[in-house]
Amino acid sequence: MAEKPQPVKVLYCGVCGLPAEYCEFGPDFEKCKPWLIQNAPELYPDLVREAGSKDADKVSDQLQSTSISSDGSSKPKEEVKRLPGGKIKKKEKQEVIIEKMTRNKRKCITTVKGLELFGVKLNDASKKLGKKFATGASVVKGPTEKEQIDVQGDIAYDIVEFITDTWPDVPETAIFFIEDGKKVPAV
Numbered sequence: 001m002a003e004k005p006q007p008v009k010v011l012y013c014g015v016c017g018l019p020a021e022y023c024e025f026g027p028d029f030e031k032c033k034p035w036l037i038q039n040a041p042e043l044y045p046d047l048v049r050e051a052g053s054k055d056a057d058k059v060s061d062q063l064q065s066t067s068i069s070s071d072g073s074s075k076p077k078e079e080v081k082r083l084p085g086g087k088i089k090k091k092e093k094q095e096v097i098i099e100k101m102t103r104n105k106r107k108c109i110t111t112v113k114g115l116e117l118f119g120v121k122l123n124d125a126s127k128k129l130g131k132k133f134a135t136g137a138s139v140v141k142g143p144t145e146k147e148q149i150d151v152q153g154d155i156a157y158d159i160v161e162f163i164t165d166t167w168p169d170v171p172e173t174a175i176f177f178i179e180d181g182k183k184v185p186a187v
Helices: 020-025 029-039 045-065 122-133 156-166
Strands: 096-103 107-113 137-141 147-152 175-179 182-185
Touching: 020 029, 029 045, 096 156, 107 156, 122 137, 122 147, 122 156, 156 175
Parallel strands: 096 175
Antiparallel strands: 096 107, 107 147, 137 147, 175 182
């Protein structure tokens, strides 16, 4: 009877998170080299030859100074999110964007995006906006799959003051209007 195939054990790079065989194709190959020389010398024999015995000591010192431990775990100094493939996810700017859209020629919808970045619950905010301006307000998912508040009517003239008064965590400098496709500060 044939033996059952065993699962393959993959060694992942402690720096970039890719399998060690693919580090050379990732964005941080120069940063990965010391880790690869120490943990996977059989995969990159050219790196080991380049490093030599004297450079190996320098590499281990460099590893300790960059806070990469020998067990393969890494802790970057900044909070940077890495997506699969080594892409870096940027942190979103904290800003509220107010946009007025026209529908059916005369009807307007005012869209408020970004309040959740300041810790505001969108359901509560939509209720307060609806009561203050005596209109319908709802939380909907926008085109980028992020939630936003749609308020019926053209309330852009008074909404900045209402937002800053109701939620003091939102500074007036972080509120922007979108007019003619351009981002304009509300101040």
